Amino acid sequence: MKTPKEYRSPITVFDRKLAERCTRGRVIIIDDDEEILSALTALVEMEGYACETYVSALSYLQMLNYNRPCFPGPCCVLCDVKMPELGGLELQSRLAELDDTPVLLMSGACGVQEAVSAFHAGALDFLIKPIDADTLLIAMDKALVVSAERYSQRVRKVTLAAQIATLTERERDIARRVAAGQTNPAIAEELGIALRTVKLHRQRAMEKIGAVKMTDLVRIADEGNL
Numbered sequence: 001m002k003t004p005k006e007y008r009s010p011i012t013v014f015d016r017k018l019a020e021r022c023t024r025g026r027v028i029i030i031d032d033d034e035e036i037l038s039a040l041t042a043l044v045e046m047e048g049y050a051c052e053t054y055v056s057a058l059s060y061l062q063m064l065n066y067n068r069p070c071f072p073g074p075c076c077v078l079c080d081v082k083m084p085e086l087g088g089l090e091l092q093s094r095l096a097e098l099d100d101t102p103v104l105l106m107s108g109a110c111g112v113q114e115a116v117s118a119f120h121a122g123a124l125d126f127l128i129k130p131i132d133a134d135t136l137l138i139a140m141d142k143a144l145v146v147s148a149e150r151y152s153q154r155v156r157k158v159t160l161a162a163q164i165a166t167l168t169e170r171e172r173d174i175a176r177r178v179a180a181g182q183t184n185p186a187i188a189e190e191l192g193i194a195l196r197t198v199k200l201h202r203q204r205a206m207e208k209i210g211a212v213k214m215t216d217l218v219r220i221a222d223e224g225n226l
Helices: 013-024 034-046 057-065 088-098 112-120 133-165 169-179 184-191 195-209 214-223
Strands: 026-030 050-054 075-080 103-107 125-128
Touching: 013 050, 026 034, 026 057, 034 050, 034 133, 050 057, 057 088, 075 088, 075 133, 088 103, 088 112, 103 133, 112 125, 125 133, 133 195, 133 214, 169 184, 169 195, 169 214, 184 195, 195 214
Parallel strands: 026 050, 026 075, 075 103, 103 125
Antiparallel strands: none
């Protein structure tokens, strides 16, 4: 019987280079015009980013359903608005239900209403073809920065949830009261416990959730729904 180690695929030079590109940023380009895909891919890869291309929005959604593993790093989607079966606006709506990957939309012939709808739905930018290289790179860089920030926020929420989960019911109750502005004496009187007990639980709670100052506790209580 083969061991799990024997089933692992060897790490190739291509894998290492792709991982480096993904660390810098991964750009998903979706357009039914293969010439445009080729031109945009060349530009994106020339800047040192990883690039994936799809000739339809449906093929990209199908790929997402496979939960294919990929190297970590910020990611954004650049999608044409007008495509057969599923357009950019519809894809943007579906992606919003799946994750928070930033979306850039592009079109060669669109109305103002489409651009307005895209922005209202959360698109970071709406680019008009033919797209100037500098304009695209600026929009893409912005989207990747947003992606990195959103990832950091998700990690922070998970970390806070884990820290808050370590609190006892008493520690959590007292931390919540302190964050709401109650003083130690007021908490002690309301709960019918000694003042030193309140101070002890407060100190332990702040240590567990990484709060050094009162402002830290207030912020953590708000971010972590303490």
